[in-house]
Amino acid sequence: MATTRPQGRPGDFGGLVDTHQTEILRYLRRLTGDLATAEDLFQDTFLKAFRAFSRLRPGSNHRAWLYRIATNAFFNHRRAGGRRAEVALPPELPSDGPSPAAAQDAAAAIAALRLAVGRLPRRQRAAFIQRQWHQLSYREVGVALGCTEAAARANVYQAVRRLRRELAAFKETS
């Protein structure tokens, strides 16, 4: 007799959320540059996922499927909200530390990178973040974007090319 609310079980929707909630929230945060928006999209993503979950074929790639729902939530949000300024705030600068100047340089470089990622066209941005920071295969990026593996690859490379161009000034620092 179980009287307490159980943890999600593998194969259950609850188990799926347990497994992927952190990476999906992180992904949405990287996409939007904003935690509050990411949390809203997190709700949209898993509500939609729940409704579609029972129709999901056993053995399908749940992870890529969740990225697809999250990515669509992001695209729809952009459409609904219009084109909003998406400026990732630079992280707080450390007030003290072994080498404030070096730390500030590093923080500024990271802030510049985040700005540049935030300026990427949305498909390129999604593809780049999935591949670079979430280790999705190109096949999975294709699932998440609803395109072919070749198109997924092209989106990632175009994003890298743009970043290389925009961040040339920071590139020789390390």
Add this chain to the structure above:
Amino acid sequence: MTCDQFARQLDRLVIGDLRDAAVSAMQGHAADCACCGVEWRRSGGLRGLLAAARDDDPDLSTVGQARARLRGGLDRAGHPPIRFGSLTTPVGPLFVGVTDQGVCDVTFGQSSEQAYRKRLLGRSPEVWRDDTALATVVAKLRAYFAGELTQFSLPVDLRQVTPFTAKVLRETGKIRFGRLTSYGELAARIGAPSASRAVGGALGRNPVPIIVPCHRVIAQSGRIGGFTGGVPTKRILLDLEGYRFEEPALKLF
């Protein structure tokens, strides 16, 4: 390696798609060519920056709160946590589910607990057996089948059905033990006298049979009518309440 080949591989180098041998070949070329050497160092810098940005990401301590909000969102969207129990009755095994608002499901003829749980999981992401929480409901159902209880007085959760169906079911809930009503009469009571067919449809979608006594609604002709749990079950329930429907049905009115 030519400078062209080197340049074409830079994007793949940065994203980390190249094998070690290909990286070594680029490194070798960069050592011999001043222009490509600059690009090599810049790419290395960008790779370092990408790794630093990954490591610099704030930890998501709010994921627990986001999960709690998701629970609330699912609840509001009609997918509340469901606890369930079961009992054996003269009409076979009966499974019963409750939410924090009341009884949300009564099911006849489910083959197994696992199958029942799986079905509820289509409606709610959180479903678990909880005999303690179900004790009152189960005791009342047992008493009903033993002929010791004629009125359940249990809250029901009808959020999963349409407003029309809920209206029909609320009216159905007022039919007392041992009383019968026709589809047409019930339609008239909810102010839609011509909707007896729709009323029949709504009763067919009753998620909480027995507790909302849709078995007390029969055809105008005196025929027993339909039942989600099967007409034989309806016959047993009505028999329990003092009515005997044979095949073909007796004229009652």
